[in-house]
């Protein structure tokens with residue numbers, strides 16, 4: 001500590017910004033969007049309405065919600081030339097890499113200015129409208145399937161499910177519990193104050209780059225297995241335990257072994273030192289959705305047993321390691337039929353309104369300046385150039 005700045009590895013806890021969007025209490029396990037508990041939004045709201053709340057700071061009136069819906073529908077198509085890009089990614093490309101690249105590419109296809117409030121709101125709605133079309137298009141093209149376009153008669157979540165799973169020979173059969181599970185999944189992921197990817201959006205946005213580029217940076221930051229990529233890593237971990245005969249107790253022991261790089265994915269959190277409130281809702285949603293679909297998932301049984309053993313283990317108790325949002329979310333996505341490599345894309349679609357709200361808040365802050373962290377220099381003192389023939 002030089003008195004100027006304190007060593008903070010990886011900017012783990014760099015500073016704190018002022019924000020009025022999301023409140024978290026890590027000790028009590030509280031999460032509120034614009035003051036409304038996430039539990040109430042998960043029970044009563046829709047993802048579209050929650051997106052409006054986060055971005056505009058209040059719940060919409062009926063007319064505002066109607067107009068928002070119309071805008072989301074009107075701008076849900078993407079430029080036809082974008083299909084060529086999707087078609088030319090290697091088939092094995094990870095959907096998060098495609099999404100980050102294609103969101104950035106939106107700037108090329110939609111270069112309109114983003115200076116006035118009206119232009120910014122238009123760009124924001126356009127991005128919210130297009131992101132699910134892009135995700136579904138990426139999936140269909142990666143499978144060699146016919147692209148399915150959004151329909152004006154379907155709401156936000158239904159449209160996504162239809163674009164993902166409808167085929168010309170087999171219309172998608174909507175199950176109300178599946179649609180509701182997707183709504184709640186996205187509501188629970190919609191914002192989470194200054195997490196890694198939101199900080200990336202704010203830092204990149206602070207240079208006054210366009211919204212698409214700032215969001216593209218957030219998608220890249222979310223991709224990591226310690227962050228949004230954990231939902232995919234949890235299901236891969238549970239599947240491996242299942243293949244190894246279901247020995248979940250060994251996984252707990254490995255997670256405690258400092259010589260073993262293995263971590264219990266979906267456990268632990270920088271802020272929550274108690275049960276992640278989103279994980280509680282997600283866990284119950286697993287039971288309700290699987291019951292509604294009459295679907296048994298052995299990974300859910302393993303997850304529940306893993307949680308029970310871990311929460312009684314002194315290592316997890318001492319470190320305050322509890323299930324986070326990612327521990328059960330992958331099981332919900334499996335039940336919906338989302339492929340594992342798209343799990344983090346689903347997180348990104350959910351987090352988009354939060355990223356946008358946080359970006360707007362920083363852009364609207366007259367005090368906001370370019371992000372420029374400092375360092376504690378520990379390199380060599382002044383040295384001088386040595387010609388190559390004198391270097392031995």
Ligand code: SDX
Pocket residue numbers: 191192194195196225226227228230255256262263264265266267268269270271319321324325326
């Ligand atoms: C998300 O920030 C957000 O809000 C993120 C998020 C959001 O909505 O945006 O909530 C989404 O990213 C949730 C987290 C998903 N990631 C995982 O589930 C990956 C597994 N979790 C860990 O990698 C870890 O808990 C983190 C990354 C989530 C938190 O990292 P921290 O705060 O840096 O925790 P830490 O490494 O300081 O942990 C303290 C100790 C360490 O032991 P020591 O090295 O000090 O001896 O606890 C250990 C860690 O090794 N530990 C774990 C563990 N998590 C922490 N040990 C085993 N298994 C784990 N999961």
